[in-house]
Amino acid sequence: xxxxxxxxxxxxxxxxxxxxxxxxxxxxxxxxxxxxxxxxxxxxxxxxxxxxxxxxxxxxxxxxxxxxxxxxxxxxxxxxxxxxxxxxxxxxxxxxxxxxxxxxxxxxxxxxxxxxxxxxxxxxxxxxxxxxxxxxxxxxxxxxxxxxxxxxxxxxxxxxxxxxxxxxxxxxxxxxxxxxxxx
Amino acid sequence: xxxxxxxxxxxxxxxxxxxxxxxxxxxxxxxxxxxxxxxxxxxxxxxxxxxxxxxxxxxxxxxxxxxxxxxxxxxxxxxxxxxxxxxxxxxxxxxxxxxxxxxxxxxxxxxxxxxxxxxxxxxxxxxxxxxxxxxxxxxxxxxxxxxxxxxxxxxxxxxxxxxxxxxxxxxxxxxxxxxxxxxxxxxxxxxxxxxxxxxxxxxxxxxxxxxxxxxxxxxxxxxxxxxxxxxxxxxxxxxxxxxxxxxxxxxxxxxxxxxxxxxxxxxxxxxxxxxxxxxxxxxxxxxxxxxxxxxxxxxxxxxxxxxxxxxxxxxxxxxxxxxxxxxxxxxxxxxxxxxxxxxxxxxxxxxxxxxxxxxxxxxxxxxxxxx
Numbered sequence: 205x206x207x208x209x210x211x212x213x214x215x216x217x218x219x220x221x222x223x224x225x226x227x228x229x230x231x232x233x234x235x236x237x238x239x240x241x242x243x244x245x246x247x248x249x250x251x252x253x254x255x256x257x258x259x260x261x262x263x264x265x266x267x268x269x270x271x272x273x274x275x276x277x278x279x280x281x282x283x284x285x286x287x288x289x290x291x292x293x294x295x296x297x298x299x300x301x302x303x304x305x306x307x308x309x310x311x312x313x314x315x316x317x318x319x320x321x322x323x324x325x326x327x328x329x330x331x332x333x334x335x336x337x338x339x340x341x342x343x344x345x346x347x348x349x350x351x352x353x354x355x356x357x358x359x360x361x362x363x364x365x366x367x368x369x370x371x372x373x374x375x376x377x378x379x380x381x382x383x384x385x386x387x
Numbered sequence: 388x389x390x391x392x393x394x395x396x397x398x399x400x401x402x403x404x405x406x407x408x409x410x411x412x413x414x415x416x417x418x419x420x421x422x423x424x425x426x427x428x429x430x431x432x433x434x435x436x437x438x439x440x441x442x443x444x445x446x447x448x449x450x451x452x453x454x455x456x457x458x459x460x461x462x463x464x465x466x467x468x469x470x471x472x473x474x475x476x477x478x479x480x481x482x483x484x485x486x487x488x489x490x491x492x493x494x495x496x497x498x499x500x501x502x503x504x505x506x507x508x509x510x511x512x513x514x515x516x517x518x519x520x521x522x523x524x525x526x527x528x529x530x531x532x533x534x535x536x537x538x539x540x541x542x543x544x545x546x547x548x549x550x551x552x553x554x555x556x557x558x559x560x561x562x563x564x565x566x567x568x569x570x571x572x573x574x575x576x577x578x579x580x581x582x583x584x585x586x587x588x589x590x591x592x593x594x595x596x597x598x599x600x601x602x603x604x605x606x607x608x609x610x611x612x613x614x615x616x617x618x619x620x621x622x623x624x625x626x627x628x629x630x631x632x633x634x635x636x637x638x639x640x641x642x643x644x645x646x647x648x649x650x651x652x653x654x655x656x657x658x659x660x661x662x663x664x665x666x667x668x669x670x671x672x673x674x675x676x677x678x679x680x681x682x683x684x685x686x687x688x689x690x691x692x693x694x695x696x697x698x699x700x701x702x703x704x705x706x707x708x709x710x711x712x713x714x715x716x717x718x719x720x721x722x723x724x725x726x727x728x729x730x731x732x733x734x735x736x737x738x739x740x741x742x743x744x745x746x747x748x749x750x751x752x753x754x755x756x757x758x
Contacts (some may be wrong), residue, residue, distance in 0.1 A: 224392070224563065231392055231565040239392070239563040243418055243501065264650030265725045266562050358392075 206259035207345050208268040210285055213277025213298070215252040218332030222275065222352075223254040225336060228354035229346040230258045238266040251280060258345055273343050273386075275335050277301060277318075292387030296339045298331065312382045314338050321376050326368065330373035337377025343386050348378055390565040393558025397419035398530045398566055399463070399489055399553060402537035404429055407572045408487075409458040410436030412449035417464040417501050418557035419491035435574075443468040447475030454484040455595045459541050461576065463489035465557075466507050467498055469515075476550060477516025481597025483581075483612065485544035487537070488522075489553045491560040494720020502720025503556035503643055508697035511552050512671040519609050521616045523623065524552040524671035528646040530564040532668070538569050543623070545579070547615045554670065556693065558643040558722055616672070625668035626677055630656060634663030636735050637681060639702055640691040641667045643722055648691050651728035660736045670698065678705035687711045687740045689731055693722055696747040703746075711740035714750045 209226065213219040223239055230237040241254040255271070257263050273294040274285035278301040289295055291310045300319030316338045322330040333355075340348055355370055363370075393401075398592045400422045403411075411430055413423040423439065430437035436453070440446035446462050453460040464472065469490050479486050493498040511524050523543055527533040537553055544551040578584060583593050599605035623740075629649060632636065638648045647664035652664045665681060667674050682688060688710055690699045696714050703712060715731040717723045 227563060228392055231390060237392075237565060240558070241561055243557065243561045262649070263564075263646075265647040266651065267557065267647070267722065267724060269724045311532055 206257055206263065207259075207273070207343070208271040209256040209258075209339070210268075210271045210274045211256070211277075212251070212253035212255060212274065212281035212285060215250045217277045218329060219252045219254075219277055220254050221331040223256045225351060225354050225358065226258075226340075228358045229350035230256075232354060233346050233350050234302075235260060235346075236263050238263050240311050241265040241341070253281070273339060275339050277331065277335065279303070282306070294339070294343050294382070294386045296335055296342070298335060312342065312384055312386045314342055314380050314382045315326045316377060316380045318377065322373060325373045325376060326369050329366075330369055333370050333373035334377035337374040338380040339377075341378040341380065342382050348374065388556070390567050392563050392744050393530050393534075393566050393568075394421060394561065394563045395530050395533055395555060396491065396560045397425045398534050398568070399537045399555075400425040400429065401568055401608035402534040403461050403487065403541075404433065404435075405569050406538040406541045407459050408435065408461055408541075409574060410438075410453045411462065412438045412440050412446040412453070412460070413462045413464065414443045414446050414468060416465045416468045418493055418503075418560045419463050419468075420739065421560070422463045422489065422491070434452045443471035444475065447472035447479075450486055451475055451479050451482070451484070452529070454479060454486045455482070455583045457584065459487075461487040461489065463491065465491045465493045466495050466504065467493075469507060470508070473510075473516045477518055478597045478643065480516065480520035480522070480550055480612075481518060481608075482595050483548045483608075484550075484595070485541075485548055486550050487540045487544055487553070487626065488535075488550055490555070492554065492556040500720040501557060503693060504718075504720050505556060505642060505644060505693040505697070506548040506718070507554070508670070508692070508694055511554055512673065512697075514702070520612060521619075522550040522552055522671055523547060523619060524554050524624040525625075525647075526554045526641040526668060527559060528666060529559070529566075530644050534568060535567055536668075540585040541706050543665050547619055549615065549619070552671070554642065556643050556722075557720075567598045604746065620672040622667050623672055624674045624677060627666045627668055628681075629664040629666070631663035631665065631683065632682065632752055634661050634684075635686045636660070636662040636689070636732070637665050637685050637689055637753045638689045638732065639665045639667070639678065639698075641670050641698065644691045646694050647725055647743060648728050650725035651732055654725060654729050655732045655736075658677065660732060662732055662736070667698075673701040673705070675705035676703065678702055679707070682710040685710055687713065687735045687738075689713045689715060689728075689735050690746070691723065691728055691731070692716045694718060696750070699747060708742050711742050712746045713740070714746035749751050
């Protein structure tokens, strides 16, 4: 049994770290996990994405055509991944950056005003934690406590003073529950 | 030691450090750069040698010089950089020096692109530089294998006095996975009797060279090297088999292509197709006896590569065209997705299969209709 996640947005939105934090949590929970980034001539403001696969057995392909869940931080990411999410899957959408509705009714969508929440929490860089909190609340592949533990242990040293705000952002995101459950 | 979430390139770098790497010489190139970047910090921290050379040509010749001292030395690059190193590699081979090389392959030919590729298979497994020489080549498909193989590569290089490759691609270089690093080994303190380390204690001078004017002397050196190669062919047979016990069909693929094929094989198994996966861990020497042996029991084989069928030729030699073989490849810096391979497994299971013609031609005919 494996579950695939795509995190996608602008470079600088913390897309890569959100995926890494989920990977740390899965690893600490004893699961198999792969984190695979888009790589190459990337830059701040360009597009960035990573694929995280979590499984209870050895993982074959670290890439996937149709992920179970897409966490989209901006409009281009919604446009790209909306057609690709598995039927019955989940999209977590940063409503602060997306000005349109989702066309599909065979997937579960959660709209999170992540930029506003992050600013309320005290730092607009926390958008990624808000989105990750919302993802795990709707697709609890690891418990929120594992993410919190991973954050304590793996947030880079230079950012440790931001730990309380990050934890709060995760929690604030996790209250956004979709009306229908993910199949 | 507990599991850590490690990036392929950095894991190889730290594994080399722990295996007693004494000197590293390299030049940055994507998608390999993290390896060099990591060592630029780590090696000086430990008081060991690190040089970012002015070019790949300089780096490989620094490796050549350092290897003459019997020290554990390594360089890493990606496809275009590896091509630049080929002259130096031929000299290193001709001088019978143990050197560890890492190739994080990317799309080509030429400057190509940064995408993952297996287009250097022929260059590494079947030559590259001039002259009669062989290299050992290990092909990990995940971060743990990359760590374990890097640690072992230094031992193998010394045992066979051969260039030993870690062959990966951008995908394994960039991926992060949980893996465990081995404990730190002490640096070596004794050196082989060929190493040029200054004529300590007034002993007789030693000479290392790849230049033998006397053709009969050169022939003897070539034969000595071939003997070691034959030994490697006999003893260095490594592969991993999945779902092969009752398999009617098998996919054969190494590195990234091999692990991506695992997802397709599982999906096919879920549909009731009796297909297995054979993933060579050592691609040079190629595990031909193993392929021949399993081929006898199979109705058909699908070779999957991220090139236009380079290992395919080795599979065809091994099967002696007795077992039907089909091929699927992605070229130009692209990796297949599992559903593409699953479709090929369907084709294999449905048949009809043949031993005539060439699988590359059939593959090319199929893809050229869509391109």
